[in-house]
Amino acid sequence: MSASASAISAKARACFAGTAPRGARRALARSGGTAATSADRCDARRSLIPRAAVAEPPGPSRTDAELRAEEAILAGDDSDGTIAGFTKLEWSCIQTPARYLGNEIGAVHKDWDSAEVRFTMAYPEIYEVGASNLGHVVLYTILNNQPGMLCDRSYLPGEDMEQLMKSKDRKLFAVESKRPLAHFDALGLSLAYELGAVNILEMLHLSGVPLSWKERDDAPDEVWDVDNGSWPLVFIGGPTATSNPEPVADFCDFVCVGDGEDIMPEIGECLKKCKKDELNREETLFRLATEVVGVYVPRFYDSPPGWGGAVFPIREGAPERIRRRVSDPNPLMQIGLVPYVSTVHDRLTVEIRRGCTRGCRFCQPGMLTRPARDVDPEVVVEAVERGMRDTGYNEFSLLSLSCSDYLALPSVGLEIKNRLKDENVTLSLPSQRIDRFDDSVANILGGAGKAGLTFAPEAGTQRLRDIVNKGLTNDELLHGVQTAYDRGWRNVKLYFMIGLPGETDADVLGIAETVEWLIKTVAGNVARKRDELTLTLTLSNFTPKPHTPFQWHSVSTDEFERRGTLLKAALKKVRNVKSNWTSIRISAMEDFIGRGDRALCPVIRRSWELGAHKDTWWDGQDASFRAFDGAIAEAGLDWKYRQVVSGEWDVLEKLGDKDYRAQGGGGKGRVDRGALADERLDAPLPWDHIDTGIAKWWLKADLQKALEGITVPDCSHSGICTECGVCGDEFGENVVAEVPPLPVFEGHYTPDGRRTQRLRFRFTKDGKESFIGHLDTLRLLERAARRAALPVSMTRSPYSSRPRISTAMALPLGASSEAEMMEIVLTEKMKAEEVRAKLDEQLPAGMRLTEVEDLPVKYLNGRYMVRFPPFFSRPTPETPPASPFVLPRE
Ligand code: SF4
Ligand code: SF4
Numbered sequence: 001m002s003a004s005a006s007a008i009s010a011k012a013r014a015c016f017a018g019t020a021p022r023g024a025r026r027a028l029a030r031s032g033g034t035a036a037t038s039a040d041r042c043d044a045r046r047s048l049i050p051r052a053a054v055a056e057p058p059g060p061s062r063t064d065a066e067l068r069a070e071e072a073i074l075a076g077d078d079s080d081g082t083i084a085g086f087t088k089l090e091w092s093c094i095q096t097p098a099r100y101l102g103n104e105i106g107a108v109h110k111d112w113d114s115a116e117v118r119f120t121m122a123y124p125e126i127y128e129v130g131a132s133n134l135g136h137v138v139l140y141t142i143l144n145n146q147p148g149m150l151c152d153r154s155y156l157p158g159e160d161m162e163q164l165m166k167s168k169d170r171k172l173f174a175v176e177s178k179r180p181l182a183h184f185d186a187l188g189l190s191l192a193y194e195l196g197a198v199n200i201l202e203m204l205h206l207s208g209v210p211l212s213w214k215e216r217d218d219a220p221d222e223v224w225d226v227d228n229g230s231w232p233l234v235f236i237g238g239p240t241a242t243s244n245p246e247p248v249a250d251f252c253d254f255v256c257v258g259d260g261e262d263i264m265p266e267i268g269e270c271l272k273k274c275k276k277d278e279l280n281r282e283e284t285l286f287r288l289a290t291e292v293v294g295v296y297v298p299r300f301y302d303s304p305p306g307w308g309g310a311v312f313p314i315r316e317g318a319p320e321r322i323r324r325r326v327s328d329p330n331p332l333m334q335i336g337l338v339p340y341v342s343t344v345h346d347r348l349t350v351e352i353r354r355g356c357t358r359g360c361r362f363c364q365p366g367m368l369t370r371p372a373r374d375v376d377p378e379v380v381v382e383a384v385e386r387g388m389r390d391t392g393y394n395e396f397s398l399l400s401l402s403c404s405d406y407l408a409l410p411s412v413g414l415e416i417k418n419r420l421k422d423e424n425v426t427l428s429l430p431s432q433r434i435d436r437f438d439d440s441v442a443n444i445l446g447g448a449g450k451a452g453l454t455f456a457p458e459a460g461t462q463r464l465r466d467i468v469n470k471g472l473t474n475d476e477l478l479h480g481v482q483t484a485y486d487r488g489w490r491n492v493k494l495y496f497m498i499g500l501p502g503e504t505d506a507d508v509l510g511i512a513e514t515v516e517w518l519i520k521t522v523a524g525n526v527a528r529k530r531d532e533l534t535l536t537l538t539l540s541n542f543t544p545k546p547h548t549p550f551q552w553h554s555v556s557t558d559e560f561e562r563r564g565t566l567l568k569a570a571l572k573k574v575r576n577v578k579s580n581w582t583s584i585r586i587s588a589m590e591d592f593i594g595r596g597d598r599a600l601c602p603v604i605r606r607s608w609e610l611g612a613h614k615d616t617w618w619d620g621q622d623a624s625f626r627a628f629d630g631a632i633a634e635a636g637l638d639w640k641y642r643q644v645v646s647g648e649w650d651v652l653e654k655l656g657d658k659d660y661r662a663q664g665g666g667g668k669g670r671v672d673r674g675a676l677a678d679e680r681l682d683a684p685l686p687w688d689h690i691d692t693g694i695a696k697w698w699l700k701a702d703l704q705k706a707l708e709g710i711t712v713p714d715c716s717h718s719g720i721c722t723e724c725g726v727c728g729d730e731f732g733e734n735v736v737a738e739v740p741p742l743p744v745f746e747g748h749y750t751p752d753g754r755r756t757q758r759l760r761f762r763f764t765k766d767g768k769e770s771f772i773g774h775l776d777t778l779r780l781l782e783r784a785a786r787r788a789a790l791p792v793s794m795t796r797s798p799y800s801s802r803p804r805i806s807t808a809m810a811l812p813l814g815a816s817s818e819a820e821m822m823e824i825v826l827t828e829k830m831k832a833e834e835v836r837a838k839l840d841e842q843l844p845a846g847m848r849l850t851e852v853e854d855l856p857v858k859y860l861n862g863r864y865m866v867r868f869p870p871f872f873s874r875p876t877p878e879t880p881p882a883s884p885f886v887l888p889r890e
Contacts, residue, residue: 083101083178083768084100084173084178085168085170085178086164086168088770088814089814090164091771091814092771092812092813092814093160093164094158094160094161094164095158095160096127096158096341096773097771097813097814098339098340098341098771098772098773098776099126099127099128099155099157099158099161099175099341100127100155100157100161100173100175101175101768101771102152102153102174102175102176102177102178103340103768103769103844103845104131104337104338104339104340105337105338105391105392105783105844106335106336106337106338106391107175107176107337108140108141108144108151108176109176109177110144110150110151111150112150112177112179114148115148115149115150116148116149116272116275117148117149117150117185117186117268117271117272117275118149118150118151118152118183118184118185118186118226119143119149119150119151119152119184119185119186119187119188119264119268120151120152120153120154120174120181120184120186120187120188120232121136121139121140121143121151121152121153121154121188121190122153122154122155122172122174122181122187122188122189122203122207123136123153123154123155123156123189123190124156124189124190124191124196124199124200124202124203125155125156125196125199126155126156126157126158127155127339127341127343128341128342128343128344129343129344130153130155130156131153131155131337131339131343132339132343132344132345132346132349133190133192134334134349134351134399135190135238135260136153136190137334137336137337138260138261138330138333138334138336139151139188139260139261139264140153140336140337141333141334141336142260142261142264142265142333143264143265143268146265146268148268148272149265149268152174152175152176152177152179152184153174153175153176154172154173154174154175154181154203154207155175156199156202156203156206157172157206162206165206171206171207171208172203172206172207172208180207180208181203181207181208181209181232182207182208182209182226182231182232183226183232184226184232185226185232185233185271185275186232186233186234186235186267186271187204187207187209187232187233187234187235188235188236188237188256189203189204189234189235189236189237189252190236190237190238190241191236191237191238191239191240191241191248192238192239192240193240193590194240194247194589194590194593194594195586195589195590195593196240197247197248197251197593197604198604198607198608198612198613199613200236200248200251201251201604201605201608201613202608202613204234204251209231209232209234210231211250211251211605212250212251212601212605213234213250213251213252213253213298213299214250216231216234216253216281217281217282218230218231218280218281220280220282221280222280222281223278223279223280224274224275224279224280224281224284225275225278230281233253233254233271233281233284233285234251234252234253235252235253235254235255235256235267236248236251236252236255236256237255237256237257237260239364239365239368240594241255241256241257242255242256242257242258242324242368242690242692243364243368243545243546243547243594243687243690244546244594244595244596244686244687244690245257245296245298245687245690246298246303246309246311246596246597246598246600246601246686246687247593247594247596247597247598247600247601247604248601248604249298249301249311249598249601250298250598250601250602250605251601251605252298253281253285253297253299254285254288254289254295254296254297254298255295255296255297255298255322256294256295256325257294257295257296257322257323257324257325257690258294258323258324258325258326258327259325259326259327259354260325260327261327261328261330261333262325262327263292263293263294263295263325263327266292267288267292267295270287270288270291270292271284271288273287274287274288282299285297285299285300286300286315286317286318289318289319290317290318290319293323293325294322294323294324294325295322296322296689296690297318298311298598300313300314300315300318301313301314301318301689302314303597303598303686307684308597308683308684308685308686309596309597309598309599309684309685309686310597310684310685310686310688310689311598311686311689312689320689321688321689321690321691322689322690322691323691323693323730324368324690324691324692324693324731326371326693326731326732328354328373328375328732328735329351329352329353329354329373329375331350331351331352331375331379331380331383331384331387332379332382332383332386334349334350334351334383334387335348335383335386335387335390335391338391338392338393338783340772340776340779340780341772341773341776342775342776342779345397346393346395347393347395347396347397347428348384348387348388348391348393348395348396348397349396349397349399350380350383350384350387350396350397350398350399351375351398351399351400352374352375352380352398352399352400352403352406352408352409352412353372353373353374353375353400353401353402353403353405353406354369354372354373354400354401355369355370355371355372355373355401355734356369356370356372356400356401356402356405357370357371357372357714357715357716357734358402358405358433358469358471358714359469359471359702359712359713359714359715359722360458360468360469360470360471361467361468361469361548361549361550361702361703361706362458362468362497362500362542362544362545362548362550363545363548364545364546364547364548365401366401367547367548367692367694368547368692369401370692370693370694370724370726370727370731370734371716371726371727371731371732371733371734371735372405372716372734372735372736373732373734373735374406374407374408374735374736374737375737376737377408377411377412377415377737377738377739377740378740380398380408380412380416381412381415381416381419384396384398384416384420385416385419385420388420388423388425388786389786389787389789390787391783391787392782392783392784392785392786392787392842393425393783393786394423394424394425394426394782394786395425395426395427395428396416396425396426396427396428397427397428397429397430398412398413398427398429399430400431401431402431402432402433403429403430403431403432404429404432404433404436404437404441405433405436405714405716405717406737407717407736407737407739408737408738408739408740409429409441409444410440410441410443410444410742411739411740411741411742411743412740413427413441413443413444413445414443414444414742414743414745415740415743416444417444417745417746418743418745418746420749421746421747421748421749422749422752423749423786424749424751424794424801424803425749427444427445428445429441429445431454431456432453432454432455433455433472434455434456434457434472434476434477434480434481435471435472435473435476435477435479435480437453437455437480437483437484438479438483439483439487440742442483442484442487443745452491452493453484453489453492453493454492454493454494454495455477455480455481455492455493455494455495456494456495456496457470457472457477457494457495457496457514458470458472458495458496458497458500459496459497459500459503459507459510459511460496460507460508460509460510460511460512460513460514461506461507461510461514462474463502463507463709464500464502464503464507464510466709466710466711467500467501467502467706467707467709468500468501468706469702469705469706469711469712471711471713471714474514477514477518478518478521478522481518481522481533482521482522485522485523485533490530490531490532490533490534491533491534491535491536492533492534492535492536493535493536493537493538494515494535494536494537494538495537495538495540496511496537496538496539496540497539497540497541497542498511498539498540498541498542498560498563498564498567499541499542499555499556499559499560499563500542500550501542501550501553501706501707502706502707503563505563505566508563508566508567509566509567509570511537511539511567511570511571512567512570512571512573512574513570515535515537515571515574515577516574516577518533518535519532519533519535519574519575519576519577532576533576534576534577534578535576535577535578536577536578536579536580537571537577537578537579537580538579538580538582539564539567539579539580539581539582540581540582540587541555541557541560541582541584541587541588542555542587543555543587543588543590543591543594544591544595545594545595546594546595546685546686546687546690547687547690547692547694547699548699549699549700549702549703549706550703550706551595551685551699552680552681552703554643554644554647554648555587555588555591555644555647556644556645556646556647557584557585557587557588557644557645558645558646558647559647560584560587561584564581564584583621585621585625586621588641588644588645589625589628591644592640592641592644595686596686597686598686599635599637600637602631602635603628603631603632603635603637604631605631606627606630606631606634606635607624607627607628607630607631607632608627609627609631610626610627610630610631611623611624611626611627612624612627612628612631681700681703692726693724693725693726693728693730693731694724694725694726695724695725698722698723698724698725702722715734716734716736717736751794751795751796751801752791752793752794752827753793753794753795753796753827754793754827755793755804755825755827755857756793756825756826756827756828756829756857757825757826757828757829757830757854757857758823758824758825758826758854758855758856758857759823759824759825759826759832759835759836759852759853759854759855760821760822760823760852760853760855761821761822761823761824761836761839761849761851761852761853762819762820762821762849762850762851762852763820763821763822763843763847763848763849763850764816764817764818764820764846764847764848764850765777765811765815765816765817765820765846765847766816766817766818766846766847767816767845767846768844768845768846769844769845769846769847770811770813770814770815770816770817770846771813771814773813774807774810774811777807777811778805778806778807780843780844780847781805781807781822782803782805783842784839784842784843785803785805785824785839785842787842788838788839788841788842789838790824790826790830790835790838790839791826791827791828791830792804792805792824792825792826792827793825793826793827803824804823804824804825805822805823805824805825806822806823807820807821807822807823808820808821808822809821818850823855824839825857832852832853832854833852835852836849836851836852
């Protein structure tokens with residue numbers, strides 16, 4: 001044990017023994033649930049202290065004058081020149097401070113004191129990812145629409161902000177109220193992928209909230225009251241938590257299983273009552289578990305030895321299975337925040353269909369989101385039209401697991417195009433089935449060269465596509481790529497997987513053969529280089545997911561390596577193909593965690609302690625792998641991880657197919673366990689208590705069909721039900737919207753480049769808005785002009801038409817100014833003052849348009865001459881300062 005570790009351990013022991021001063025206990029309790037101060041805690045993670053030193057339960061109390069003082073600092077506005085307790089200079093040194101300001105268009109600032117229940121939606125990724133996550137935005141909007149409920153937001157801070165917080169011993173705060181996360185009643189975290197679990201721990205640690213529910217517990221006779229020292233209820237939601245919450249069961253007080261739209265207000269109402277009834281923490285959670293369908297409280301369940309990680313209720317009354325919640329998408333709730341910084345999906349997103357019933361056997365979303373529900377086409381059109389006008393975005397995306405299965409798509413897309421035809425807007429579709437990609441869908445996309453096209457054939461041969469139930473023929477594949485090519489796309493992205501059950505070497509090589517065939521058939525004889533077709537392949541490693549027919553299959557990283565090498569060699573011989581490969585180690589860890597049980601909680605926690613957190617999975621993979629390996633070894637689970645390396649059980653071997661091995665299927669080193677197959681399929685699984693609606697027998701039957709190469713049709717569109725078990729009163733039914741008639745296309749947008757009027761504005765930039773960077777300010781002004789419906793002249797670039805809005809100079813980040821200059825060129829003459837008032841209304845609080853000047857149109861835009869006052873000549877009341885900006889001479 002290192003010296004620092006033993007010192008921390010001693011400190012911890014003294015605290016828990018009650019011999020340490022109260023201040024030290026408080027520091028421990030706030031130190032991320034471990035026995036160290038925040039600085040110690042950070043060092044401890046890196047110095048590999050034994051887990052015993054960090055896993056003991058600390059004292060529960062956190063309320064004290066010290067914490068209240070911190071709250072006062074953080075809750076303060078910038079009246080004393082600070083924001084959230086940081087000075088302007090400190091904010092200026094942070095990269096993209098606008099991430100933390102909470103002043104975006106659409107941000108809600110509810111009164112703290114009058115709220116009966118206070119939530120924070122803490123997204124365990126940086127702002128650019130979190131603020132563009134549709135689920136995050138929707139739940140934030142829905143909760144803030146409830147009477148008596150307040151919802152704030154928080155994101156994983158950047159490295160520089162984290163350092164600044166640590167240097168000032170500050171806890172992570174919510175962006176709007178600037179209050180520490182520990183001051184909210186409920187702290188919601190989203191788990192969207194398996195490795196995101198370490199980010200959740202990082203976020204709790206930065207918030208000073210103990211990491212496990214045991215460490216957050218109150219004494220049984222204490223009322224659960226965050227204002228009086230209880231810790232918030234930490235809950236986790238999202239697709240990965242719904243699929244299998246066990247690997248993160250130690251870290252949360254409860255899990256929300258399924259869609260969040262209906263369950264969140266119910267949780268809020270339940271918490272209101274629990275607070276009124278002055279229940280203790282455990283009883284509050286019990287009421288949630290028993291009164292709100294879809295709430296899973298891990299403390300009321302346990303996993304007995306010998307049951308394969310399956311969990312069972314240990315408190316009478318707790319439901320044996322937790323039913324997944326199903327909510328219908330409501331696009332009008334999706335018109336939310338408009339961030340100032342450029343986010344990963346910097347556009348309006350409107351959901352058109354939730355769920356997919358295609359039945360691809362590897363696809364977890366396709367199993368976990370049934371039934372499929374189309375949104376009424378009129379509602380989609382209204383939401384897009386209103387959303388574009390309210391937000392000022394110039395791009396929107398129609399979202400669904402498989403957009404082209406929304407049969408109303410061509411009509412809806414054309415209708416939106418017609419309605420917004422005078423505005424420069426682009427449509428993007430994240431996912432399409434290649435068999436449904438035709439001229440009608442191509443018509444509504446942004447146009448060749450604008451929107452990228454990605455299709456997912458998944459497998460290289462018809463045989464394997466049938467095994468996985470992809471339901472795609474070579475002819476359909478060719479027709480889709482041919483249509484794209486004919487409509488002007490010269491680069492198409494294709495997504496394939498290797499390692500699927502039943503895959504042989506012929507299937508792996510089939511990927512290279514298929515892409516070569518596509519390129520040659522579609523554009524094999526073109527004369528000009530620029531007419532050639534390029535295919536960009538994303539090749540990922542199949543990882544079996546819970547609740548799918550392939551949930552019993554074991555992958556083998558050794559096989560991934562071998563098959564990858566085989567395919568790389570084959571692809572080298574094919575022209576015009578680019579390939580991107582996903583990391584085998586990451587796939588293996590996703591599989592290991594994703595299908596793990598509660599025994600993985602200490603592994604995840606330990607790997608986080610050893611340095612696996614945040615983006616280290618992607619940027620510093622070696623360190624993360626070392627941390628993860630170390631944690632697995634400490635937990636004595638190497639044997640289990642080795643199964644992922646060598647492959648434990650290939651489900652296809654159940655068939656006893658003699659030729660399968662000979663063709664390179666299965667993988668070397670595997671034991672043929674065909675005789676054990678049925679026994680294995682019946683064994684309990686760690687996620688059996690999650691009731692997705694799909695019967696386990698149906699998954700087994702579908703697996704059998706896979707092994708026999710039998711496909712099943714999409715039940716929403718074929719009307720053929722294979723009785724998976726979902727449809728009924730509890731989960732609802734498939735909803736397929738009636739397809740409206742295709743409207744007459746009124747023509748593409750043509751930029752209006754007329755220059756009729758040039759207006760020059762003087763504006764202020766102060767307060768929080770002084771931390772919006774120059775490019776972000778330009779984007780903010782463009783969006784404000786669109787919201788104000790000003791007839792802004794557009795450049796006539798054939799590729800990207802831009803509004804004629806320009807600013808004079810780039811103001812340094814954090815600098816305030818009363819004399820910023822901006823020009824707008826309009827296509828129609830308007831009263832200058834009217835334009836100023838309309839635009840001013842759309843600007844955030846720290847930006848005001850103070851003057852407007854109508855200029856001759858012929859001046860070149862963006863040209864200013866700065867006139868500084870003479871040296872030592874200070875303005876007096878008699879000689880006020882003139883605007884330093886004057887027009888250049890002609
Ligand atoms: S089409 Fe297949 S892969 Fe795509 S979402 Fe549906 S089930 Fe999943
Ligand atoms: S119950 Fe039938 S119709 Fe409903 S999702 Fe399952 S297979 Fe489709």
